[in-house]
Amino acid sequence: MSTPTTSNYRIGVDVGGTNTDAVILDITPGSSRPVLATHKAPTTADVTSGIQNAIKETLRKADVDKSHIQAVSIGTTSFVNSLIERDASKLEKVAVIRLSGPFSRLAPPFVSFPYELRHVLEGPVFFAEGGLQVDGSEITSVEPLEIRGICEEIKKKGIKSVAVSACYSPIDRDINQEELVREIIHAELPGVKVCISKEVANIGLLQRENATILNAALLEFAQMTVAGFEESTRALNLACPLFLTSNDGTLMTCQMASKFPIKTFSSGPTNSMRGANFLANLGDKDRKKETALVMDVGGTTTEIGVLLPTGFPRQASAYHELCGVPLNFSMPHVHSIGLGGGSRVRKDLNGKTIVGPESVGYKILELGVAFGGDVLTTTDIIIASGSTENLSIGNPSLVEKIPTEDVQAARGRIKQMIESAIDAMKTSAQDVPIYLVGGGAILVPDDLKGVSKVRRFPYYDAANAVGAACAQISGVIDTFEDTSRLAVEEVQKIVEQRAIDKAIAAGADREHTFIVESEAIPIAYTTGRCRFYVKAAGEWTGKATNPETAENAEFHTSPETSRSWDTKSPVGQARAANEGRQIPDKDIPITAQDVIDYKPDVEGGEWTLSELDIEWISTGCYILGTGGGGNPHNCYLALREMFRSGAKCKVIDIESLHPDKVVMYGGGIGSPEVAAEKLMSSGSGEAVKSLLRYMGQDNLGGLAALEIGGGNGMVAMVGGSSTDLNVPVIDGDFMGRAYPTGWQTTVNVYAKDDSGSMVLPTFLSSGDGTEMVLTKVKNVKEVDSILRAACMEMGTSAQVVARPLTKTECQKALIRNTVSQSWRIGRAVALANKQSNIDNIGSVLVDSLGGDKAARVLFEGKIVSVGRRLYKGHSYGEIEIHALAGDDTIQDPEHSKRTFRGVMKIPFKNENLLCEHTVDGKTEVICGVPDLISVLDAQNGTALGTPEYKYGLRVIVIGITAAPQWTDTPRGLELGSLTAFGYDNIPYKPLGEYVKPRSVIEEYNV
Structure with missing residues (x-):
């Protein structure tokens, strides 16, 4: 047939695990038939022949001139699958060079990888001079001789792939440190492949570096795979350009895809949503731009994403995981549930109908009842209900004997599951349209709560291929x-x-x-x-x-910034930071029984921390952070790596301290955003030594946390470890939580004056050579503001240590057993997850905190509004949480007849300040500081920091009664209650009674 030369034809291909779909689109403006043809072919082992078969049949059906095909675009899971399968034949070992000056040494490359993946990928890792501060200035300059020495070591190891990461490299548009290192490597090691982190991912050094490592490991396989894709189109005599689709729904050239295979990892869900957007426009030329949910129903799972008015999917939160590795590159936010066309339908012992998550998958044609099998599936239920009478699916006569009440119960459960998933993804209470795609879309009823309209499109089963074609x-x-x-x-x-x-x-x-x-x-x-x-x-x-x-285009090296380096001078020997390290090839899974049976190592009043201990403490510290304090995860990773290298850290009770010894306390100060680039270093121990030298003292007996809430709850463990100061950590802290300002400590509650005599001198260290000692202030509150001003000049991240305290001073001010408390909280969350008991996480945590007197569940629901502003360095804002309705209302297991109703508002200043509950027109403040208010992710029971609050999250709010140091004196309430935050008209009303956390040392001491 003749084809107008002005037509713009695109071929889209989606390579799935079972089938390879192809489509030809006519994207000419005003085209009367945009979708010309589709075809589904089995995915082949070599992938390329499956692609050829799908494209060949689509071309035959469309009957168009190949010369008018503008482009072929492919969405593939080949690269991510090789990673998921840990396929060593497709993955290379990677050497890593991190440019960070003196920083980030305690959290080395690969620190957050599971053992199985480290065993396959980990090559030599090196720390080198370089890196930037948050203002774009250099921490230190790159030393070419140092990099040349590292190249010699990489050559000896036979490594062919290198990842380069530098602190704050995404903002490095002028100095180009990573580019300089890449140039040196290419000159010294011809043929070695180099990935620089600024081209791979975003702000957040550890996650960006992880993505760069994964990308570097896949380069050889990516080049071979992309070459195969190119060969498949050449074999079909297609002369047009070939593209691959990326995570954000846009096109990548083959050259780009072979350089950045990691950018294809989430192309499947993205193409599904982009395809739904195209099909929606196809069905309604006058469609207004709107936010919609795209529901892709497969054989085993249903995936739901949010399609924005821009036609692109809403992105996931800044950090996410793949194969157990934290990453931060662009990915769509997708919610999956175990519901598909092959999901099994059965009844439990109580006669309640259960749907999924088990599925017969692609075997439905032989196992499903409507196809002659004996396994009842959701497809059988829909056929039995008569909803598929216009579709030729299965044999309706085979499902006629299914009882009507069973069909109705199963359909009701399917509807409930879908409505619950929809509610989890909605960002407001308004009804939204649903766009259906995927072969299992017949499961979805037209009438859904919270949905304005269910939209079904032609070619719905080829949406992924359509999304690839219109990228x-x-x-x-x-x-x-x-x-x-x-x-x-x-x-x-x-x-x-x-x-x-x-x-x-x-x-x-x-x-x-x-x-x-x-x-x-x-x-x-x-x-x-x-x-x-x-x-x-x-x-x-x-x-x-x-x-x-x-x-x-964003990261070019201009002639003015290009630098030459000495290629003649002999280089010194470089030593890999992981030299001689043997990586296990298996991760040992922790079961629920392991958690129950575990006993901490406590002997003679000393608790020697293990990897499991610090994992649980990390979880507990973030919950006690009440929204602030920063995520302790990076500190946990640093400690875990130290323990794996032989370091020890001990915890003791304050009563075990010798009367002549002193306790030092402090922590990190600055922005959590900066801490995400300048990772853990050994600065806390050095700051302690410097202040003791300044004061002429040599009687250090232990370290304590300034605040147990957030990252500072674990900093003392790094400084007190056997590889640093080698002193024990005291089981307690001076806040019992996190507070936004340094003067809100129990040390100041018991101070005899307001001149700072209990905290001065205070020492501040930048970690790269700048130090400050503050000896005198007019008022103790000035200490915090002065230190923060100096901290900004030090790169917005520093270590602070206050004057040593005697045992007697600690016995009065210390909030006891908060390390133990964080351990018990973390253990409770871990056990709830292992036992699939997260629905009861509220009561589980209340029990771990001492029971109903000490804590209670204040509310459960969904965040529907988040407001934030920055003022004088602090993050102010408020979240609004709405209770869930009907069957989705989460009940407090201790009060089975009670449901949460109404609205809760929680204002915050770095940390959560109060809970204002409104129900039936009546508003009441039910909790306020100094009592603790923690907002948890209801999906896993872990803490949410105030920067992580976002629309649509299902959350649980826990209230915890504050320690008596805050509540039993007028001074404590002056510094720690709502009055200190400007709420003069809200008096403190205790949430309950304080229950002293039980000491782990006391319980498990041998």
């Missing part, structure tokens, strides 16, 4: 910028234009490229700096792009 070109910028001279809004517009320019450089149409995401994120404790995340996207121009220009 666009994008440009993403994630950066910190100076906002001291221009308003944030003006700087944001400049960054947006850079994103547009980057997309255009990659081949997007200049006239049709728009901003699809733009966010300005304030940085706590800083002024004049702001983080911006911006994405632009546009239609492809139809012209092949230069992959180097496209990918590196």
Whole structure:
């Protein structure tokens, strides 16, 4: 047939685990038949022949001239599957060079990888000079001789793939440290593949470095796979460009895909949503831009994502995991449930109908009742209900004998599961439309609570291939910028234009490229700096792009910044930080029985911490952080790595301390955002030594946490370890939680004056050579503001240590057994997860905290509103939580007839301040500081920090009664109650009675 030369045809291919789908689209504006043909072919072992078969049949059905095919775009799971399968034949060992100066030494590369993956991937790792501060200045400069020495060691090891990461490299547009190191490696080691982190992922050193390592490990396999894809199109005599689709639903050239295979990992769910958007426009030319949920129903699972008015999926939170590895590159936010066309339907011992998560999957054609088998599935239920009378699915006569009440009960359960999943993904109480795709879409009823309309499209079962065919070109910028001279809004517009320019450089149409995401994120404790995340996207121009220009438009090395280096001088010997380290090839899973049977190592009044202990303490510390304090996870990883290298850390009771010894306390100060780039170092121990030298003392007996809440709850364990100060940690702290300001401590509650005599001198260390001793202030509250001002000049991250305390002073001020308390909280959360008992996490945590007198569940529901602002370095805001309705209402297991109703508002200043509950028009403050208010993720029982609050999260709110140091004296209430935060008209009303946490040392001492 004749084809107009102006037609724009695109072929989209989705390579799934079972089937390979192909589609041909006519994307010519005004086309009367945009979808020309689709075909589903079995996925083959070599992948490429399956692609050829699918494309060949689609071309035959469409009967179009191959010369008019504008492009072929493929969505594939090949790369992520090789990682999931730990396939050593497709993965290479990777050497890692981290440029961080003196920082981040305690959390080395691979620290957060599971053993099984480390065993396959971990090559030599090196720390080198370099890295940037948050303001863009250098921590230290790259030393070319040092890098050349590292290259010699990499060559000896026979490593062929290298990952380079530098502190704050995503904002390095002028110095180009990572690029310089890459140039040196290429010169010294020809043929070695190099990945630099700024081209792979975003802010957050550990997660960005992890992504870079995974990407580097896949480079050899990616090049072979992409070459196979190219061969498959050449074999079909297609001369058009070939693209792969990326995680954000945009196109990558083959050259880019072979360089960045990690950017294809989530292309499947993204293509599904992009395809649904295209099909929605196809069915309604006048469709207004709207937020919708896309429901992809397969044979085993249903995946739900949020399609934004831009036509792109809502992205997942900043950090997520894949194969147990924390990452931070762009991925769609997808919620999965165990419901599909092959899900089994049965009854439990009480006669209640259960659907899934077990599924017969692709075997439904032989096992399903409607197909002659004997396993009752959801598809059988839908056929029996008569809902498929217009579809030729199975044999309806085979399901006629299923009792009507069983069909109704199963359909009711299916509907309930779908409605619950929808509610979990909605971002407001308003009804939203649902776009259905996937072969199991027949399960979804038309009438759903919270849904304005259920929309079913033609070609719904080829949505992934359609999404691949209609993919666009994008440009993403994630950066910190100076906002001291221009308003944030003006700087944001400049960054947006850079994103547009980057997309255009990659081949997007200049006239049709728009901003699809733009966010300005304030940085706590800083002024004049702001983080911006911006994405632009546009239609492809139809012209092949230069992959180097496209990918590196943001990160080019200009002639002015390009540097030469000494290639003649002899280099010194470089030593890998993991030299001689033997990595186990298996991870030992921890079962529920392991948790129950576990006994901590306590002997002679000394508790020697284990990996399991610090994992639980980390969980507990974040819950006690009451929304603030920063996530302790990086500190936990550093400690775990230290323990694996032979370090020890002991915990003792304050009564065990010798009367002549003193206790030092302190922690990290600064922005949690900066701590995500400048990882754990041994600065806490050095700061303690420096202050003791200044004071002429040598009688250190132990360390204590300034605050048990958040990351500072574990910093003392690093400094007190056998590889640093080698002193025990005291089981207690001086807040019993986290507070936003340094003067809100129990030390100051019992101070005899307001001049700071209990805390001065205070020592502040930058960790890279700058130190300050504060000896005198007019008022103790000035200590905090002065230290924060100095901290900003030190790169917005520093270590602080206050003057040593005697045993007598500690016995009065110390909140006892809070390390034990955090351990018990973390153990309870771990056991609830292992026993699949998260639905009862409220009562589980209350029990771990001492029972109903000490704590209680205050509320459960869904966050429907989040407001934030930054003022004088602190994050202020408020969340609004709505109770869930009907069958989705989560009940307090201790009060089975009680349900949570109404609305709860929680204002915060870094930490949560109070709980305001409104029900039936009556508003009451049911909890306020100094009592603790923790907001937990109801899906796993772990803490949410205030920066992690977001729309749609299901949460549980726990209240914990504060220690008597805060509540039994007027001074304690003055410093720690709502009065200290400006709520003068809300008197303190105790939540319950304080129950002293039981000491782990006392319970398990041998």
